[in-house]
Amino acid sequence: MKEISAKVLAGERISGDEFLRLAATGDFHRLGFLADTIRRRLHPEPLVTYVIDRNINYTDICISACKFCAFFKAPEDKAGMVLSREALKQKIMETKALGGTQILLQGGLHPELPFSWYEETLRFIKGLDIHIHGFSPPEICHFAEQSGQTIREVLERLIDAGLDSIPGGGAEILSDRVRGILAPRKCTADQWIAVMKMAHRLGLRTTATMMFGHIETMEERLEHLQRVRDLQDRTGGFTAFIPWPFQPDNTVLAAGRHIDKETAFGYLKMLALSRIFLDNVANIQASWVTQGPKIAQLCLFFGANDFGSTMIEENVVAAAGVHFRLSEKEIQHLVRSAGFEPRQRLMDYSPA
Numbered sequence: 001m002k003e004i005s006a007k008v009l010a011g012e013r014i015s016g017d018e019f020l021r022l023a024a025t026g027d028f029h030r031l032g033f034l035a036d037t038i039r040r041r042l043h044p045e046p047l048v049t050y051v052i053d054r055n056i057n058y059t060d061i062c063i064s065a066c067k068f069c070a071f072f073k074a075p076e077d078k079a080g081m082v083l084s085r086e087a088l089k090q091k092i093m094e095t096k097a098l099g100g101t102q103i104l105l106q107g108g109l110h111p112e113l114p115f116s117w118y119e120e121t122l123r124f125i126k127g128l129d130i131h132i133h134g135f136s137p138p139e140i141c142h143f144a145e146q147s148g149q150t151i152r153e154v155l156e157r158l159i160d161a162g163l164d165s166i167p168g169g170g171a172e173i174l175s176d177r178v179r180g181i182l183a184p185r186k187c188t189a190d191q192w193i194a195v196m197k198m199a200h201r202l203g204l205r206t207t208a209t210m211m212f213g214h215i216e217t218m219e220e221r222l223e224h225l226q227r228v229r230d231l232q233d234r235t236g237g238f239t240a241f242i243p244w245p246f247q248p249d250n251t252v253l254a255a256g257r258h259i260d261k262e263t264a265f266g267y268l269k270m271l272a273l274s275r276i277f278l279d280n281v282a283n284i285q286a287s288w289v290t291q292g293p294k295i296a297q298l299c300l301f302f303g304a305n306d307f308g309s310t311m312i313e314e315n316v317v318a319a320a321g322v323h324f325r326l327s328e329k330e331i332q333h334l335v336r337s338a339g340f341e342p343r344q345r346l347m348d349y350s351p352a
Contacts, residue, residue: 026251034301062108105134126162136169138193200237213262240283275303
């Protein structure tokens with residue numbers, strides 16, 4: 001542990017084996033100290049960023065049927081919806097009125113919407129003058145399969161229609177063993193990485209996420225982080241990493257087996273380990289949506305430098321029974337009371 005700590009403090013990269021040793025034997029407070037040291041090295045000014053945006057789910061109809069998701073509706077479910085243009089416009093105008101600079105546009109893998117629908121939707125949104133952070137890699141793969149296009153062709157057409165950046169959703173754990181159990185109809189780990197690699201090559205910035213605390217091993221968490229770090233070495237296209245714990249309530253996965261909800265202790269430890277291992281990703285985001293405001297403040301001392309989004313609207317985590325909400329003023333107060341200065345940002349982390 002002393003040798004690994006010395007490497008981290010010297011600004012050196014740790015190996016996968018060293019990550020596993022830290023995860024197995026690292027003292028909780030020591031991990032926090034190491035992560036905080038890296039955070040302050042990368043971000044010496046006492047600033048904590050946040051973005052004002054809204055999660056807009058254009059449909060909840062999905063053929064993936066992920067076992068961890070409490071939000072989706074099967075195609076035959078009459079309760080399923082596709083958001084109308086009128087509702088979409090209203091949500092965006094409300095977001096802009098609150099100072100919002102972007103929307104996070106994601107949805108289920110709808111079996112019947114033509115690819116032209118997504119292009120037309122993007123053009124409609126761009127007419128409302130807002131940044132579109134949209135379509136995670138599983139959606140991109142779905143569009144390609146449904147339309148008979150390559151990933152590059154899909155991305156080029158989406159960019160031409162107005163797509164500005166891509167969220168890191170659908171990563172879950174980038175291990176095919178885990179993905180085969182959680183979401184066998186969703187893109188593979190290699191496909192997720194391939195979408196991000198192509199997006200970066202075409203000039204799109206993206207984020208990366210990790211949903212942990214379900215059926216994965218620590219070695220599989222490492223595989224996930226290694227894939228992200230390796231791609232970042234090649235492209236530099238990830239702006240931020242967002243680890244968040246699985247929310248088991250109302251999910252098929254938790255109904256079929258016993259899964260304890262990740263504790264705040266476990267979440268903060270994984271946050272710190274992520275900050276330590278991902279030495280080439282500048283920003284780590286706190287998950288106040290799953291952890292609540294007080295733990296989110298602690299995140300700022302365990303490697304996180306970003307408070308994420310105000311999330312004017314959020315549906316997926318809420319479907320699992322988690323309903324934390326924070327306004328911009330509340331985020332600013334929490335950041336200041338933790339000893340930092342809040343700063344609104346854009347998707348690329350430039351000041352808003």
